[in-house]
Amino acid sequence: MPPQKAIPIQVRRATQPNCGPMPAWIRQPLGQDPHFGLTRTAVQENALHTVCEEAKCPNRGECWSRGTATFMILGDTCTRACGFCAVRTGRPEHAPDSDEPRRVAEAVARMALKYVVLTSVNRDDQPDGGTGIFAETVRLLRAANPGIGIELLTPDFRNCQDQALARIAPLAPLVWGHNVETAPNLYKTVRPGADYARSLRLLEAAARLPEIEAKTALMLGLGETEHEVLDVLRDLRAIGVQRLALGQYLRPSMQHLPVRAYIEPAQFEYLAQAAREMGFSWVKAGPLVRSSYHAED
Template sequence: MTTLIDARNARAQRHPEKQKRPDTPVLRKPEWIRVRAPSGEVFDETRKLVKEKNLVTVCEEAGCPNIGECWSKKHATFMIMGDTCTRACSFCNVKTGMPDALDADEPRRVAEATATMELEHVVITSVDRDDLADGGAQHFADVIGAIRAASPGTTIEILTPDFLRKAGAAEQVIDARPDVFNHNLETVPRLYLSIRPGARYYHSLRLLERVKERDPSQFTKSGLMVGLGETREEVMQVMDDMRSAGVDFLTIGQYLQPTRKHAAVERYVTPDEFKGYETIARAKGFLMVSASPLTRSSYHAGEDFQRLRAAREAAIASGRTV
């Protein structure tokens, strides 16, 4: 009983805005969703380094199911600007509240960890920082610059917030020239009010389009969760919208419900359905598609970046517009 009470208290502190919501049903996970508990020497080394550098990872904060596999390969997605988000998306497990002030030393520590781990490809994401005048854009640029200086051979992928109502912020980040600019649309437009209430679908779409307009050499990437009640036709429309915005890389994964206070899983999409989505997306012209139950934005990001770059080179060689 004590453990249960402690767990509820911890959840309330992490998601205070969700505690008055009614509990949602939890569907039993099918076999294709289950993963092994994280363990192993390399996993422990990665965890130790993250702790020593006082870094935050989305792997831990968002409860990613792939943490065991990724950390065992020394792959980690660093989450900058703290562990507390100013928004309260109903799907997300990241803590909600008023964040602390930015840590000016964080860019150095992230860059140092990147160099120490000898990462060929690093993924940097963040919480939403609506409390900051630029939404944290300059901090993103500082982190990118620090990594370039400390580990010039590392390619950099960023997964950004939407910088809603932050004039000039997106341009600051684009001009820092990451190799991949990722911003997730997350779900279909119809579900935004319940799933992503603080965001605006067409603003997010326009953000991705602006990246391509300002720097066509940057790869753009976006992701969707499925299993929230969307229809197949709605997913295909989002694919078309992404392609119209010039998005190169699409990820599609199964939504997993963090707690009973989060949005419910309406259904578990089968592996065959994911294969169908991948086939359709490739036919629509995406350079790279990753669609599977456990696909996440940064899952296999390094290997996928190599494939993405090769796909662009092949398309250019064949005379196809990319």
């Protein structure tokens, strides 16, 4: 159970559409370490997409300087239009690229990664939701390095969850992530096309698979209350989710949802402690935390 007495929520309320200047703790340098350039070259020369770039992640400088990146497979066009996401949306012009798994495996080998995170756009246009590309990418990564650590951050596979479970279960051991993103009462505006119960069903099924740990993430600052966040965390623990990331929502552009509040670092610390007391085994919480931030820890 979480602590009985919470610290007061310390937030900077967003009263204007663009919310004004960000607090100092949000700002991050681009990254000057030599490994930053090596990571960028490995990604670009293999014609790959990363969520670091496509989603405008604030941690790109830090992670690329450490030689880590989250590869985004199945193209760069998502079939859904979430109000928080910077990834391009629309009808994909092409079927998934069958050569993409090979290029990802080559980039990972070139970067000498020991742990890799694979995510994707939603591909509701595909009968299997793109699970075949996920499976082939993991197969080639393991063929090149049997001991590599692998984490998936998948869509909810709207109409093909059973197919996704059947294809991904044999790929264990791995971490299977799927982000619930926010409180269920905000889904209509934040995640149109998604469904809170459907996301929980996928996470529960993943958590039950042998040698697979289920993981999820939430963005804070979209208008949720602390009580709603704690309720979501209880839902997640009840279905067996072990890994949790909590971060600050940052508006990618004026066309996206406004930030309703900047959450103070102390409140993230409180929520992290509450999550650990609920039984989450891996918790990252902070303004700049994203679902794959320090995933290899």
